[in-house]
Amino acid sequence: MFRMLGEVDALVDGRRVDIGHIRQRSVLVCLLVDVNRPVSADALIHRVWADAPPGKARNALAAYVSRLRRALAAEAGEARITRGPGGYLLQADERSVDLHRFRHQVRDARKTQNPVDAVTLFNDALDMWAGEPLSAIDTPWANQLRSSLAAERFSVLLERNDAALRAGRHAELLGELVETAQTYPLDERVAGQLMVAQYRSGRQDHALKTYRFVRERLANELGVDPSPALEAVYVQILHRDGGSPVTASPQRPVRQIPRRPTRLIGRAGDVRSTLTALDESPLVSLTGVGGVGKTRLALAVAHEAADRFADGVAIVELAPLPDGTAVSRAMCAALRFQPGADRSPDEALVEFLQRLRMLLVVDNCEHVLPHVARLVDRITTHCPDVKVLATSRESLGVEGEWVIPVKPLNEEAATALFVERARASRPDFDPGRERAGAVADICRRLDGLPLAIELAAARMRAMSSADVLRRLDRLRLLSGRVNGAHPRHQSLTATIDWSYQLLSDQEQTLFATLSVFAGGFDLDAVHAVCADPQMSEDDSVELLMGLVDKSMVEVETGPGATRYRLLETLRAYGRERLADAGRLAETTTRHAHYFTDLIAAAAAGVRGAQEAEWIARFVTEPAKYTTPDYDNLRSAFEAMVAGRDVDRAMRLVISLPEVMFMRVGVHSGEWAETVVEIADDDHPLYSAVVGTAARAAWFAGRYHRARHLVALVPRGSASEEISYCADPADILADIALYEGNPAAALEHYQRELTAARAATDPHRLVWVLYNITVCHAALHDPGAGLAAGNEAMQIADGVANPTIRAMAQCALGRALTHTQPERAMALFERARELAAGVVNNWLIGIACAEDAAIRAVHGDPVTAAGIFTDLIDHWEFGSAGIGSYQWDTLADVTRLLACLGADAEAAALHRALVEAGREPPLAGPAPTELDVTTALSGHDAVELAKTALRRYV
CATH class of the missing domain: 1.10.10.10 (Winged helix-like DNA-binding domain superfamily/Winged helix DNA-binding domain)
Structure with a gap:
């Protein structure tokens, strides 16, 4: 024992x-x-x-x-x-x-x-x-x-x-209660018990005297009146009603939760989850960036939860406190409790709360966090019926704490909030009469932060939503005046500055430096771009985690490595601090160099056995046809162009084809065209840059532009660092192929075969062999490409690279289309699997297109229709327009629809292809004989094909 x-x-x-x-x-x-x-x-x-x-x-x-x-x-x-x-x-x-x-x-x-x-x-x-x-x-x-x-x-x-009073033992308790009341003269519960015992012992006058004594002390020392509970005991005794003993809780129910004149929008789910958390834990902390609406959410929860607590809800506002020494005093004031001079406020407060069943809402804890954490830890440990709901930029770090991150509003809720607040400023505001999409763009640019949205909406008194949108880069636009609000809520800049000033010097420096990133970033990027040269990687991680804890940096989890980002409003503020410190240019250069080196390393890495690892770094969400670092690459490119660092800009551009074009599309091809305009044509990388720009134009079906670009390459010019798929001469051959001259294209690739065999790049060799099979298929003799397909497979078998192997599978499969269709489809399926593993959307599309074409002519048109339907959507990853491979797919769909008896749709698509300069997909009568009088645009042809195919899927 x-x-x-x-x-x-x-x-x-x-x-x-x-x-x-x-x-x-x-x-x-x-x-x-x-x-x-x-x-x-x-x-x-x-x-x-x-x-x-x-x-x-x-x-x-x-x-x-x-x-x-x-x-x-x-x-x-x-x-x-x-x-x-x-x-x-x-x-x-x-x-x-x-x-x-x-x-x-x-x-x-x-x-x-x-x-x-x-x-x-x-x-x-x-x-x-x-x-x-x-x-x-x-x-x-x-x-x-x-x-x-x-x-x-x-x-x-x-x-x-x-x-004991309920048991009728008032007489034996009376003496002890007198002593207790002398020890705790301001305790209303003790006073109520003593009054009941006195009255039941036949001493009504003593009971009334006890009440008057306590009332006087409460007024003189605390400046408050007796609680309703003690008042009830007094009234009961005064009217000589000595029925059931009344025992009073010393706490007046504090239900004067501040009423908000506007409704809470988009937080119903957060209110429910917070109420659930309060059922499970004595301490719930709402964390999030300044302006996200933590206080509003806490007050809404308090309104909903008030009836659960017999002693009510108390709101403790800590924002006005200059430091943490007054935290317990602020709590006492909110509770209308005077701790007395003989005990520490913390001890008295905990003792006071031990007898209560109530909810404490402790708002804005971040600047006094250590003091709040210590006091709340004592309260949650020793006051079993008290729950604490805290709001802070970071969690309190107390044992048993349940942390609920408060996220910005989604687009729908943010838009609703803007409209409601705008109408409060201007009753005739009608979002339908504003510029299309302007309100949604404002909310998106403001990251869905309620405070920022409300401040922006207030500007509708004097300007349109389009005017507000144009001026959002200026943070001072988002200022206002709310009478009675804390100064940090008077403008978005003040709100962010409140959080920024609470950071350590090193955290402030890192936060400002992080603003150089466009979009998200990972730990490697943080250390390379932002860290002090003397700082270890662990130091960088520690500082970054501190910013995450303080809600200054958002965490983005997904299938790849963890990434981080700044909200755009925080990023704009951080760039101002970086510029003020005179470090913006230096940091921008480090950022540009890092991402140029990164994509150059990736372009080399994807040619080896680690292709999947490199692509996982760049393409974390394959279905979205984008890369998480696209904005960083764009920002790096723009910084180099602005700084006339043409050499490094060229090195970034020539890395695009294999990393970007084949995976997420050719939207970045315009960067190459920009460099072509400012680079010298005698630069060793010039022809590689031109080839990159021309390949992007070719992918997008802009053959005239591609031909013009290739013509810029000086005769005899070559580049050792050119991508295997961005050779300018290849692009001219591919234009000839897709404009109906496959023989010329075949002649080119057969000439290239000798040089490719002599070189040491298996990618280039398999690329040339693959295109030879394409040319033979276009000449309606796919079997003639069998030798090229077999050679491609032989080369690929010796290289542990998924893209080479998938390309070789497609080459051989195409050569076997007529003679061994089942084997060909198996090869295309394997190619699709290999390509999917490295997010090579170009090869995924090729494999699916060839597979569907075989099925269309070998008795499985319904399955083919389903594949073509998905494929039409798939090819949209390549460009904003109708690209080369989309036209190929439309030709296959035209032939399939004709076989299925959809003559009108087949005729319309046939006419569209012919008008676009493509080879006629249907043999036989001319389009006019098929009652087609007007050619469809490319986009209309795509929609018609999808609509027609859905009838058979």
Whole structure:
């Protein structure tokens, strides 16, 4: 048996166990408080030595634990001390520790319906106290625990008094209540109990005098009136109604939650999840960036939860506090409680709250976080019926805390908020009469932040939504004046500045530097672009995690590596700080160099066995046909062009074909055209840049532009660093192929074959062999490409690169289309699988197109129709227009529709292809004989094909 409620002691069969000197006793107490729960070594050292541990505290701790373990084992008791991953653990029956036995007894008493039995149980529990708890142990932790236990005992004493009054034992309780009231003259619950006991003992005048005395003290010392509960006891006694004893809670229900004049939009789900969290945890923290609406959400939750708490809700606003020393005073003021001069505010506050069932909403904790965390930890630990709902830029870090990140509004809710607030400023505001999409663009640019949206909407008094949108880059636009609001809510800049000023110097520097990223970024980029040269990667990670914790950086999780981003409003603010520090140009250059080097490394890496790893770095969401670093690459390119760093801009551009064009489309092809205009044509990379620009134009079906670009290459010019798919001469051959001259294209690739065999690049060789099979198929003799297909397979088998292997599978499959269709389809399926593994959307499309074409002519037109339907959507990844491969697919669809009897649609598509300069897909009568008088545009042809195909899917 262990005793803490008095002198610290351990007994086995009534014999006292030697538990050593005071430090060793302190270790035992630490373990007893958390009996059957592990306590870390760090926590034990802090509890025993506070902030002044000895040099070898861990060794001393281990020695104390070892002696305690031997002492307990020598007595053959059931208690034993073990050590595991979580720390040291004292295993024992909870009821063998008087503190925990006391608490079990109190819980039993609270469950007991009969007040007489309840009094007995309460008294038995109180009798376990043999004196001052933790006698003779004097450490900060022990002193705090002692005060907490004293408050806990007092709370139980008052519960016992209530039970005794219900049991009719007012006479025997009266003397004790008089003494208690003298000790706690401002405690209204004690006063109410004393008044009831006095009245029931026939001393009505004494009861009324007690009331007047307490009322006067409350007015003089706290400046408040008696609570409704104590007032009710007084009225009952005044009218000589001595029925059921009335016991008063000292807390007036604080239900004056600030009413907001506007409704809460888009937060219904957040309110529900927060209410659920309050059911599960004593502390719930709403975290998020400034202006996201944490306070509004907390107040909405408080309104919903108010009826759950008998003693109401108290709102504690910490924003006005200059530092953390006044946190407990602010809480006391919110509760209308005066702690008195003889005790610390923290101790008095915890004691006061122990008797209450209420919700504390503690708003804006971030600038006084350590002080709030310590106080809230004590409240949640020692006040079982008090719940705390905190709002802060970062979590409190208290044990048992349930953190709910508050995210910006989605587009629908953000738009609704803007419209409602705009109408409040200008009643005739009609979003339907504004420029199409302007309101949605404003909300998107403002990251869905409610404060920013409300400030922007207020500008509708004097300008249109289009005017607001044009001026959003100026943060000072988002300012306003809300009478009574804290200064940091008067403008978006002030809100962000509030958070920025709470950062350490190193965090401020990193935050400002992160603003150079466009879109998201990963840890490698942070360290390479933003870190001080003397800083380790671990240091970078630590600082970044601090910004994440403080809601200054968003985390983006997904199938790839974790990425991070700044909200655009924070990014604009950070760039201002970076410019103010004179570091914008230097950081922009580092950013540009990093991403140029990264994509150059990727362009080399995708040609090897690590293609999948490199592509996973660049394309984390294949279905979206985009790369998470597209904006960073664009920003890097623009910075190099603006700085006339043409050489590095060229190196970025020539890395695009294999990393970007084949995976996410040719939208970045315009960068190559920009470089063509400013580069010297005698630069060693010039022809590679021109080939990149021309290949992008060819992919998009802009053959005239592609031909014009190729003509810019000086005769005889070549580049050793050119992509295997961006040779200018290849592009002229491909134009000839798609304009109806496959023989010329074949002649070109057969000439290239000799040079490709002599070179050491297997990609170039397989590319040439693949295109030879394309030319033979276009000449309606795919079997003639069999040798090229077999050679491509032989080369690919010796290279562990998915793209080469998929390309070779397509080459051989195309050559076998007529002679071995089943084997060909198997090859195309394998090619599709290989290409999908490295997000090569070009080859995925090729494999699906060839597979569908075979099925269309070999008795499976319905499956072919389904594949073509998906394929038409798939080819949209390549460009904003109707690209080369989309026209090929439309030709195949035309032939399929003709076979299915959809003559009108087939004729219309036939005419569209002919008018676009493509080879006629249908043999036989001319289009006019098929009653087609007007050619469709490319986009109309695509829509017609999709509509027609859906009838057969």
